[in-house]
Amino acid sequence: MLAQLEDAVKYLKRKELLSILKIQTTVLKALEDFMVSRGFIQLMPIITSRFTDPLGPDPGSSVVALPKIKYYDEELVLTQSMILHKQLSLLTGADKIFIMSPNVRLEDKARRTTGRHLFEFTQMDFEIAYGTMKDVMSLTEDMLCEVISRVLKERGEELELLGRKLEIPPRPFKVYTTHELEEEYGKNWEILASLENKYPFWVLCFKREFYDREDPENPGHYRNYDLIYPEGFGEGLSGGEREWEYDKIIARIERDGLDPSRYREYLYIAKRGLLIPSAGAGIGVERLVRFLVGAKHIGDVQPFRRVPGEPVFL
Numbered sequence: 001m002l003a004q005l006e007d008a009v010k011y012l013k014r015k016e017l018l019s020i021l022k023i024q025t026t027v028l029k030a031l032e033d034f035m036v037s038r039g040f041i042q043l044m045p046i047i048t049s050r051f052t053d054p055l056g057p058d059p060g061s062s063v064v065a066l067p068k069i070k071y072y073d074e075e076l077v078l079t080q081s082m083i084l085h086k087q088l089s090l091l092t093g094a095d096k097i098f099i100m101s102p103n104v105r106l107e108d109k110a111r112r113t114t115g116r117h118l119f120e121f122t123q124m125d126f127e128i129a130y131g132t133m134k135d136v137m138s139l140t141e142d143m144l145c146e147v148i149s150r151v152l153k154e155r156g157e158e159l160e161l162l163g164r165k166l167e168i169p170p171r172p173f174k175v176y177t178t179h180e181l182e183e184e185y186g187k188n189w190e191i192l193a194s195l196e197n198k199y200p201f202w203v204l205c206f207k208r209e210f211y212d213r214e215d216p217e218n219p220g221h222y223r224n225y226d227l228i229y230p231e232g233f234g235e236g237l238s239g240g241e242r243e244w245e246y247d248k249i250i251a252r253i254e255r256d257g258l259d260p261s262r263y264r265e266y267l268y269i270a271k272r273g274l275l276i277p278s279a280g281a282g283i284g285v286e287r288l289v290r291f292l293v294g295a296k297h298i299g300d301v302q303p304f305r306r307v308p309g310e311p312v313f314l
């Protein structure tokens, strides 16, 4: 999109960008206010660690490499998501936590034109000790409606400049399963179903990473969920109830063909029986802002674009 450094300067000066950043300010404040009002404790993010989210198998993921840095004798990875640390953070005794968590995901450059992929973004990641999928879904619905209501109240001028009409969606949101949607729309259901819906909706039951809980009553089914934005904007949040028992976790790691030694420290704690059952989710901030402002490409909400396959100027 940007051909040279001069374009990057022009891009920073667009009046639309300033309106988007003002809306983003309201969104961030509304998210934090909402979580704190519901009793969540805010943690600071980590961006280096011994282990991070494997991001697979997840049909939504396409990372080409795990980002690593060397620091003295230690090789550390950059955070792809804080999921495993969210589980560990519940050992503090905090029963509800959230983090504004920057993620680096080296997405395939073929994702340049999807309109919804960045290789660096921030998610608001949260986890509830002893929570259920129901708890997370109802909390998320309240959160999204509260954020939209704040944006409507505080940023009418900016929405008008951007030509964006927003509406508070009716609750409860519609719920589908991946199986239903795949049968109706085929493999590309995310965008096709998103285009056909006027309001955000839920999709349940994804076969994905080892930490998402398999339904003990219905093996091969998963107690996890995505929130999909309407109008073709696609996925906005992913989450699930979590596995906490060592035997189940190790069996899933092996099933996924992952190297258990990558998760040595996490598995050590799991084996000691210290993980707490929980449920949570992560909502991508840039995807949320893109949906709220109606931007064509997610890169358009970032002053310093981080779009896979696009050169980085600033």
Ligand code: AMP
Binding pocket: 060, 081, 105, 107, 116, 117, 118, 119, 121, 123, 235, 236, 237, 238, 239, 282, 283, 284, 285, 286, 287, 298
């Ligand atoms: P995940 O659990 O991997 O689905 O990530 C949680 C949320 O982060 C997603 O639902 C998106 O809103 C956001 N997200 C994930 N990957 C990307 C990406 N490459 N670019 C922008 N946002 C992303």
Ligand code: MG
Binding pocket: 060, 226, 235, 237, 238
């Ligand atoms: Mg996802």
